[in-house]
Amino acid sequence: MSEKLRVAVLGARGRIGSEAVRAVEAAEDMELVAALGRGDALSAVTEAGAQVAVELTTPGSVMENLEFLVGHGVHAVVGTTGWNDERLATLRGWLDASPDTGVLIAPNFSIGAVLTMAFAQQAARYFESVEVVELHHPNKADAPSGTATRTAQLIAAARAEAGLAGQPDATATALDGARGADVDGVPVHAVRLRGLLAHQEVLFGGEGETLTVRHDSLHHSSFMPGILLGARRVGSAPGLTFGLEHFLDLN
Numbered sequence: 001m002s003e004k005l006r007v008a009v010l011g012a013r014g015r016i017g018s019e020a021v022r023a024v025e026a027a028e029d030m031e032l033v034a035a036l037g038r039g040d041a042l043s044a045v046t047e048a049g050a051q052v053a054v055e056l057t058t059p060g061s062v063m064e065n066l067e068f069l070v071g072h073g074v075h076a077v078v079g080t081t082g083w084n085d086e087r088l089a090t091l092r093g094w095l096d097a098s099p100d101t102g103v104l105i106a107p108n109f110s111i112g113a114v115l116t117m118a119f120a121q122q123a124a125r126y127f128e129s130v131e132v133v134e135l136h137h138p139n140k141a142d143a144p145s146g147t148a149t150r151t152a153q154l155i156a157a158a159r160a161e162a163g164l165a166g167q168p169d170a171t172a173t174a175l176d177g178a179r180g181a182d183v184d185g186v187p188v189h190a191v192r193l194r195g196l197l198a199h200q201e202v203l204f205g206g207e208g209e210t211l212t213v214r215h216d217s218l219h220h221s222s223f224m225p226g227i228l229l230g231a232r233r234v235g236s237a238p239g240l241t242f243g244l245e246h247f248l249d250l251n
């Protein structure tokens with residue numbers, strides 16, 4: 001058997017990080033060589049000879065971690081949220097200086113969520129109205145979710161490409177937040193509810209019909225196949241890959 005892939009997990013004591021630790025340990029082709037929590041020195045990653053790091057921390061920590069990882073030529077699979085154009089440009093700058101290193105940022109690692117985004121992108125051009133509702137556990141720190149933000153961006157791009165105008169909405173007065181957050185013209189609503197994990201509905205409306213695309217992650221295990229796939233593939237994809245769909249054959 002060929003040598004095992006040496007993998008580190010950052011955020012190893014968190015909700016998804018602890019599940020990722022178990023998934024890497026259980027993968028026959030991988031060896032967990034480092035599991036870091038907040039306050040642990042990043043040098044443990046390189047000292048352990050990690051080839052790939054799985055980054056599942058917080059928006060406040062992810063940039064410092066990636067600067068270190070990319071600077072040391074460690075490939076990274078990133079699930080942490082909080083991405084914007086400025087952060088992506090900074091990351092691309094680090095990758096330009098380390099051209100053999102690969103970083104995968106996946107707004108969502110579950111196959112169902114990736115398909116939801118693809119289906120929504122496909123449907124977007126056919127409907128006058130569209131709104132996104134994401135529903136998560138109440139311990140989630142950010143809103144709207146990274147997945148909902150990405151979904152809305154993809155929908156907005158597809159609408160623009162199809163030449164669709166703004167959405168019909170006669171609202172003249174509204175309480176703050178009542179119409180959700182505006183992501184590139186697509187309203188995004190965030191629900192936080194005990195008992196939930198990670199869920200999303202994309203609602204499309206046209207003359208006399210609606211279409212709803214819904215996905216439910218019922219357990220953190222739903223994200224593990226995507227994380228493991230990312231870890232296996234990222235080393236042969238130098239530079240930045242945004243979205244797990246690029247490592248899947250969806251057509």
Ligand SMILES: NC(=O)C1=CN([C@@H]2O[C@H](COP(=O)(O)OP(=O)(O)OC[C@H]3O[C@@H](n4cnc5c(N)ncnc54)[C@H](OP(=O)(O)O)[C@@H]3O)[C@@H](O)[C@H]2O)C=CC1
Nearest residue numbers: 011013014015016037038057061079080081106107108109
């Ligand atoms: N892409 C995807 O498919 C998914 C993405 N996520 C995203 O992953 C992130 C983590 O989510 P979740 O596990 O629920 O959050 P948690 O708060 O449960 O876990 C985050 C963990 O990271 C730790 N941490 C913070 N800073 C560092 C650091 N510098 N080095 C190492 N560890 C650190 C935290 O420690 P402490 O508690 O001490 O702060 C905590 O244990 C979020 O951004 C979430 O949106 C989640 C699920 C799926």
Ligand SMILES: O=C(O)C1=N[C@H](C(=O)O)C[C@H](O)C1
Nearest residue numbers: 081107108140145146147198
């Ligand atoms: O915090 C979470 O739990 C999740 N975060 C990601 C997001 O913000 O999209 C992915 C998934 O929704 C779970």
